[in-house]
Amino acid sequence: MTSSFSPVLQSRLPQVGTTIFTVMSALATQHQAVNLGQGFPDFACDPALTALVNAAMQAGHNQYPLMAGVPALRDAVSEKLERLYGRHYRAADEITITAGATQAIFTALMALVHPGDEVIVLEPCYDSYLPNIALAGGVVVRVPLTPGTFRPDFGKIAAALSAKTRAIIINTPHNPSGTVWSQADMLALEALLAPTNVIVISDEVYEHMVFDGAAHESASRFGGLAERAIIVSSFGKTYHVTGWKVGFVAAPAALTVEFRKVHQFNVFTVNTPVQHALAAYMAHTDAYAALPAFYQRKRDLFRAGMAQTPFKLLPSEGTFFQCADISAVSDRSESDFCQWLTTDIGVTAIPMSAFYAEGFDQRIIRFCFAKEDSTLEAALERLQTRLPRT
Ligand code: PMP
Numbered sequence: 001m002t003s004s005f006s007p008v009l010q011s012r013l014p015q016v017g018t019t020i021f022t023v024m025s026a027l028a029t030q031h032q033a034v035n036l037g038q039g040f041p042d043f044a045c046d047p048a049l050t051a052l053v054n055a056a057m058q059a060g061h062n063q064y065p066l067m068a069g070v071p072a073l074r075d076a077v078s079e080k081l082e083r084l085y086g087r088h089y090r091a092a093d094e095i096t097i098t099a100g101a102t103q104a105i106f107t108a109l110m111a112l113v114h115p116g117d118e119v120i121v122l123e124p125c126y127d128s129y130l131p132n133i134a135l136a137g138g139v140v141v142r143v144p145l146t147p148g149t150f151r152p153d154f155g156k157i158a159a160a161l162s163a164k165t166r167a168i169i170i171n172t173p174h175n176p177s178g179t180v181w182s183q184a185d186m187l188a189l190e191a192l193l194a195p196t197n198v199i200v201i202s203d204e205v206y207e208h209m210v211f212d213g214a215a216h217e218s219a220s221r222f223g224g225l226a227e228r229a230i231i232v233s234s235f236g237k238t239y240h241v242t243g244w245k246v247g248f249v250a251a252p253a254a255l256t257v258e259f260r261k262v263h264q265f266n267v268f269t270v271n272t273p274v275q276h277a278l279a280a281y282m283a284h285t286d287a288y289a290a291l292p293a294f295y296q297r298k299r300d301l302f303r304a305g306m307a308q309t310p311f312k313l314l315p316s317e318g319t320f321f322q323c324a325d326i327s328a329v330s331d332r333s334e335s336d337f338c339q340w341l342t343t344d345i346g347v348t349a350i351p352m353s354a355f356y357a358e359g360f361d362q363r364i365i366r367f368c369f370a371k372e373d374s375t376l377e378a379a380l381e382r383l384q385t386r387l388p389r390t
């Protein structure tokens, strides 16, 4: 029997291929390059944390937990947000445990954006935002962060606001640039949005990675932002367990109601034993308190080594990323350069252009320093000795 089914599908995401992180990690493996591309630690998490997951499984925490997440974990998140940022979120109806920040952001957009609504994104931005907005039927309004410094330009953000603006996505500390928004930045955003009904999706997955004594300015600290904000974070970044894919959302009850309507039919709920383990861990340790110093030391080690190469380093105020200008090293495009760096020099990085919808090339690439010192040293040795000097 001949079938009339034609598998020529109309793509919901015609412009989208495989993410740059997957592509570059595969290339790194193929060429045995030191992978400083995709953002993930190559070191183990605290063995106490894996022991707690094991204990939770042994104790029988293996069935569905409550839809919004294990209560003890929501309590721990609530306690942390209040202690660090001075705002109380009720565990019962203002905190939801998610399958990582990626699901949190997708679910928030699906819950809050109606077809034709505009969503402002600040480019460069994390690569899931734009396809997520498209899937929600929203219209992406791209506003560039200032090239060179990657600081927000509130004049440009103001000009992008319209009667159709439903939401803005912000991200501090910022992937990929490593910039951290100041209190003045947050106050400027708060003032700008005060006369509007715009929702803020605040991606704070690097909340515990801020350097040189600076503070993380969570949107939850600012009343005029908190009332309209979906705060998103990820345990993966904080506890060196990116593969566990568990995060959380904190938002006022009215927003949480809508968030959970989608969440329950998106994932319903999230990995039970990992939630119990994280709850127990958070109750007994504030391991994140040591993170700024831990990552600042790695940043400084990496920067000191990079100073012996022709790369020009940008500041890294937070996150676990270090950006570098390649213009003194090569005439190649960012993308070609990252391929060549992997295949010929043996170190993998990510082109900044991958974080722009239209691939804006400003000769900057991103390295991840969430690696063992020995990994960073191996990469630095290659960059110091194998790059042609101009
Ligand atoms: N937002 C940003 C800015 C990120 O860098 C990441 C890391 N992949 C995510 C969201 C997603 O986090 P998760 O792995 O918890 O989904």
Ligand code: GLN
Pocket: 019, 021, 022, 037, 038, 039, 040, 175
């Ligand atoms: N957030 C990580 C990065 O920016 C990777 C996430 C992913 O692989 N999707 O490198």
